[in-house]
Amino acid sequence: MSSFSSARLSGKKPNGNGDRPPAAKHRYGYQKVLSRFYEPLLLLRALGQTRADHTTIICDLGPEEARRRRFLQNLAYICDVDKSGISCTAIGLEDMKTRYRLWIASNQVNGGVVDFLKRVLDHLKAIPGHSPEVPKMYRDALVILCVDFAAKRIRQETKVLVRKIKECYPTPGAPKTTIDRELRDWLYSVVEEDNHLKLCRYAYKHRHSEFLDILTRRTHERKEEMGPTEKQSPFSSVRHCFGRLAEHIRAPLQLIEDAGSLSQLLGSYEVCAIEPIAPVPRQLPDSQTTLRGILNRMLKKDDPERPQIEEALHLINFKFGTFENFWKAYDNCTPQVHAEVQVLEHFYRNRLRFVGNDRYVACSKPACLCCAMYFTHHPARMVVPGSHNKVWTNWGPPLVERFAKDDPDSRQQLHILNKMTADIRRRAVAQILKQSPASHWHPDSLTNITDLPRPTSRCSQLSVDGSWGDNVATDSESSATETPSPLFQEDELDEDSASEAGGVSIWV
Numbered sequence: 001m002s003s004f005s006s007a008r009l010s011g012k013k014p015n016g017n018g019d020r021p022p023a024a025k026h027r028y029g030y031q032k033v034l035s036r037f038y039e040p041l042l043l044l045r046a047l048g049q050t051r052a053d054h055t056t057i058i059c060d061l062g063p064e065e066a067r068r069r070r071f072l073q074n075l076a077y078i079c080d081v082d083k084s085g086i087s088c089t090a091i092g093l094e095d096m097k098t099r100y101r102l103w104i105a106s107n108q109v110n111g112g113v114v115d116f117l118k119r120v121l122d123h124l125k126a127i128p129g130h131s132p133e134v135p136k137m138y139r140d141a142l143v144i145l146c147v148d149f150a151a152k153r154i155r156q157e158t159k160v161l162v163r164k165i166k167e168c169y170p171t172p173g174a175p176k177t178t179i180d181r182e183l184r185d186w187l188y189s190v191v192e193e194d195n196h197l198k199l200c201r202y203a204y205k206h207r208h209s210e211f212l213d214i215l216t217r218r219t220h221e222r223k224e225e226m227g228p229t230e231k232q233s234p235f236s237s238v239r240h241c242f243g244r245l246a247e248h249i250r251a252p253l254q255l256i257e258d259a260g261s262l263s264q265l266l267g268s269y270e271v272c273a274i275e276p277i278a279p280v281p282r283q284l285p286d287s288q289t290t291l292r293g294i295l296n297r298m299l300k301k302d303d304p305e306r307p308q309i310e311e312a313l314h315l316i317n318f319k320f321g322t323f324e325n326f327w328k329a330y331d332n333c334t335p336q337v338h339a340e341v342q343v344l345e346h347f348y349r350n351r352l353r354f355v356g357n358d359r360y361v362a363c364s365k366p367a368c369l370c371c372a373m374y375f376t377h378h379p380a381r382m383v384v385p386g387s388h389n390k391v392w393t394n395w396g397p398p399l400v401e402r403f404a405k406d407d408p409d410s411r412q413q414l415h416i417l418n419k420m421t422a423d424i425r426r427r428a429v430a431q432i433l434k435q436s437p438a439s440h441w442h443p444d445s446l447t448n449i450t451d452l453p454r455p456t457s458r459c460s461q462l463s464v465d466g467s468w469g470d471n472v473a474t475d476s477e478s479s480a481t482e483t484p485s486p487l488f489q490e491d492e493l494d495e496d497s498a499s500e501a502g503g504v505s506i507w508v
Contacts (some may be wrong), residue, residue: 007076030403036419038283039294045391046325056386072260072362074251078146079113080364083156084300090339090363095355101269105342117271124259125266142252147197154196161241162191167234186211202247203242274346279335298425312432317491335396348380370395377419
């Protein structure tokens with residue numbers, strides 16, 4: 001550590017009058033536990049938000065269980081009415097022997113979500129016979145109901161789509177190739193459509209058109225030209241936006257398809273909101289919140305790689321301002337108990353039984369990195385959700401009111417946080433030693449457009465219409481080729497997101 005002085009690691013965030021004043025001289029008890037968790041988490045965020053590619057649930061499910069999961073996930077999705085995490089919704093299905101109860105958590109502050117979900121379930125229950133050929137009037141009615149409820153989210157997604165379309169061909173004049181001219185004309189015809197229902201139907205109808213195939217090719221071509229700090233090419237963003245808009249049609253159609261096999265559930269159910277679970281308090285830095293102090297708490301005193309880790313962290317901090325990013329993460333850290341964690345804790349604390357003992361929580365958005373870790377290390381033996389593997393600094397565990405050694409809840413949370421902290425420290429140290437950037441950025445949500453063989457003829461219809469069309473794949477057809485397991489959606493592009501809260505629960 002000859003080239004590494006104490007001064008290099010002891011800097012605090014500057015303010016107008018000098019160094020940041022310490023929030024406390026020392027920490028103890030619960031505050032100390034939380035500090036030891038958040039310090040490496042915020043350091044990991046400062047090193048890079050995206051930690052890995054998307055992960056999905058991989059398991060061998062029977063048809064009934066797979067259909068039930070997809071049904072619940074689509075219910076959660078249609079309840080999520082904002083691109084940001086402000087309305088992220090999670091659902092757990094309780095088996096009450098005489099009936100079924102859907103427990104819902106979201107950060108909506110009124111009863112709109114619960115009332116909407118009841119209307120959707122009543123609509124599905126009223127469909128006669130649930131034959132493969134459901135009358136068009138029932139399909140249209142449910143789609144319109146869902147699209148109207150998601151109007152705010154669709155406006156947000158459309159705004160991003162329009163902006164990204166304009167970025168695809170920013171230079172005045174006609175593109176050089178015929179394919180690009182046709183693609184540009186097709187994209188600009190989409191920009192002119194301001195009817196939400198027509199736009200979503202069009203995106204669903206043409207999600208496997210040759211124009212989407214061209215977007216995919218342009219995405220791969222631009223990806224090779226992009227620098228390491230660039231997020232995503234506009235062609236990739238446009239394709240992603242089409243997938244998100246198509247989801248507003250796909251989800252209600254899949255609900256109708258799956259409802260035919262879930263008549264027992266629809267025959268006797270109730271919808272209930274989960275009472276909000278308080279998060280831990282916001283964490284404040286203290287006099288020991290320095291790079292050296294953080295490393296002291298992350299590493300053992302006799303760690304043989306300590307000098308190497310310290311030197312590597314200094315170099316990263318010098319090049320990229322890592323500690324300044326750390327302070328920004330600290331400032332933005334306002335803990336919330338995310339929706340899926342609220343459902344998990346509600347079932348666990350009240351000893352509720354999942355239907356079929358399938359300990360699955362459906363969520364409208366993929367889990368963040370911390371949620372996935374929490375599910376992994378929780379004693380409830382839950383199905384670990386699919387994750388976008390990003391660090392969101394607003395994540396927080398439930399508050400333990402009386403944190404003490406002899407308290408079972410305290411011991412349980414301490415065990416979970418210790419496991420999570422060890423994993424977070426391992427990830428941070430590995431990246432510091434490699435001096436490598438984090439994983440390449442990707443949207444939180446999945447595009448959910450599979451790359452299928454396309455027709456040889458190019459789409460002739462360049463204008464948006466509101467018809468279903470003869471070439472729209474039925475949901476049973478699409479489920480045979482597209483992901484049949486639960487699809488984990490998320491807010492589209494983070495740059496437009498106000499937050500990524502999993503959500504405080506809705507209470508009516």
